[in-house]
Amino acid sequence: MKIIVAGTGYVGLVHAAVCSEYGHEVYAYDNDINKINAFSSGQAEKIEQYVNEPGLAGIIKETVGKYLFFSSDLKAIIEGADAIFLCLPTPPNLNGSTNLVFYDAAAEDIAQVLAERKDGRRVVLVNKSTVPIGTARHLQEIIKGHNVENFGVASNPEFLAEGTAVTQARKPDRVVVGCDHEADFKILCRVYSQFVNHVRIKYIETTPETAEAIKYVANTMLLTYISFWNGVGAKIGENFSNVRIDDLRLGVTADDRISTWGSFVSNGAGGSCFGKDIASLIYQLRSVNVSTKMLEASYEVNEYQKVYLIERAITEAAFKFNNRTIAVLGLAFKKHTNDMRDASSIKVIESLLGKGVARVKVYDPLANESAKHVFDPSQNILFEKIEYYETARKAVEESDAVFVSSDCEEFRGLSRTIEEAVPPPYLVMDGRRMIPDFEELIAKGYSYLAVGAVAMTPENKV
Ligand SMILES: NC(=O)c1ccc[n+]([C@@H]2O[C@H](COP(=O)([O-])OP(=O)(O)OC[C@H]3O[C@@H](n4cnc5c(N)ncnc54)[C@H](O)[C@@H]3O)[C@@H](O)[C@H]2O)c1
Structure with missing residues (x-):
């Protein structure tokens, strides 16, 4: 053909x-x-x-x-x-x-x-x-x-x-x-x-119309499932002591009817499609007078999720952002891509800049260059505070805290990088639960704040 x-x-x-x-x-x-x-x-x-x-x-x-x-x-x-x-x-x-x-x-x-x-x-x-x-x-x-x-x-x-x-x-x-x-x-x-x-x-x-509808229903269903885990599962882990989110996920998804995909709690789903597609379906349904409460909730939970770890750092780990240096690891909306469209890191970095940080040291294995187009200093002078690094280690050095914003596999080895690069007191904000051996970090005096769990600081070990 x-x-x-x-x-x-x-x-x-x-x-x-x-x-x-x-x-x-x-x-x-x-x-x-x-x-x-x-x-x-x-x-x-x-x-x-x-x-x-x-x-x-x-x-x-x-x-x-x-x-x-x-x-x-x-x-x-x-x-x-x-x-x-x-x-x-x-x-x-x-x-x-x-x-x-x-x-x-x-x-x-x-x-x-x-x-x-x-x-x-x-x-x-x-x-x-x-x-x-x-x-x-x-x-x-x-x-x-x-x-x-x-x-x-x-x-x-x-x-x-x-x-x-x-x-x-x-x-x-x-x-x-x-x-x-x-x-x-x-x-x-x-x-x-x-x-x-x-x-x-x-x-x-x-029919053409059914095919068009299949795409919207599929994408909004996926986002709703992610938002369910972030809005319900993660919140249970964060607010009821001794609930382990990973075990909760395993127990729930052991049922064949419940998907494992999307059950990993996170700082929200980004990418060029989910947000715009759910917004579009809400618009289309409203135009035929259908209630869109459920879709609105999915959308709102996802947006809130992108930045709430930063708020929790202030309230739960007593961290002060003003004039501090923060490393942000993982800029693209997920691993294996350089696509920055609607990436959670954008909201994270904007929120950090809004809190008056002195520098944001960033690293992504693929997306540093595409991120420079998003954070264009000629559009916003605050973006001058963003510095790009070739390795996670270099980004973490001389910082006061790190935010892990994507699921690049290399971040699983981050605890060692942190230990070698920066002494405690130091705050790790883990938006993707990428650090399996976080307990060792806490034992050495670092503070750890992750989606789906209560804040863990040397004073508040769990
Ligand atoms: N990216 C995804 O993961 C994904 C997945 C499923 C569906 N979609 C959908 O597919 C569509 C395309 O998404 P994308 O991510 O590939 O977008 P994109 O922005 O990466 O690519 C679109 C391309 O169209 C070109 N273009 C714009 N106007 C044109 C014109 N008049 N003539 C010729 N080319 C023109 C642009 O230069 C660009 O290269 C969107 O509707 C999106 O929602 C995207």
Whole structure:
């Protein structure tokens, strides 16, 4: 099949690369020429500057120029296309609704080019972006408005999780395809031929609106489950003495009906999707007069969770932030990615700066560079207080406290780093419960404050 992928971000680039691995002829298109140049080079360091996913650069290196091509000129690649995948940004508006400005602009460009094509073969426009229920219909109207002939629209939401995107794209748990016409189902069956009739992959054919709804329900369900553990499980561990949160989790999730995924309490879930998708579903449900209390609670618990350890440090560990130096470890929203979008670390660092700290010494194995764009001193002079380090050890040295904000595996060895780098009194704020041997730290005079447990200081050993 000849496939065009519009938008080469996390979703589009991974989809394009994996489709090219399966022998489709894939043309990935983006209006950001810098990205197109970087990806066409096939060089890992250039690709990973934009999208850093394990295994991705390797596939691109193998397939670029053979099955995978990059372009910023849609007209030059349109002839003969069977499917055009829209993998465009759909950020939130201030009121929570989905902003379709990028999506509509790309759809208009595609419609204009399609109207002028010569081949006349059936082409299906496939939504991979997360878009409100009814957007496939809206897309259909845009394309029709340009008198395009022989086209269909489909919804094929993306469920990948960053950090494992390539593995998941190669072997998803499900492929959801929503179409109106048999001809379009057939085209998508050929695109996904390796997944159709697979013993372990659910290939689900439905209406475009159902496919759009599946994505929102799935994402808000995941966030609600995370918020349940943070808003209920963690709070029990923090407020009832002698309750061990890890044992609580094990005991509860021993039931096959209750997921282990999402039961690890934390300083909130970040990333580009959960927050905006729940806000969008709240908006969509309110617009049809449905109560959204449950979704609002999930959202609020998650936001509160991002910074409440800092408040607890003041009230429970008597820590004073003013003029102190704090290390923050783990900037990206999770391990194995450099994606800073909606990362919990942003709220943590902003909160620390608001409390008057003198310096924030930060470290992330992949995201130091992308963080510099987020904490741009020309936007906020306080960001000048942020210093970037190449190792956790260097960030921790000469600090008064550390905040662990992501789940990078290397942080599991942090107790030794802390012992070697800084003497007590010293406060460890563990937003991810990453330090298994925290009791040894407390025995040596350090204070330890984690999500899901009461504060542990040398004076208040538990
Ligand atoms: N990132 C994820 O983990 C994830 C997972 C599932 C679904 N999604 C959804 O997929 C969509 C894309 O997400 P993403 O993370 O890949 O976004 P992204 O911002 O990383 O990538 C979007 C790309 O679209 C390009 N673009 C913007 N306007 C364009 C235009 N007019 N023509 C061509 N290209 C254009 C941008 O330059 C960018 O490269 C969103 O709706 C998101 O909610 C994302």
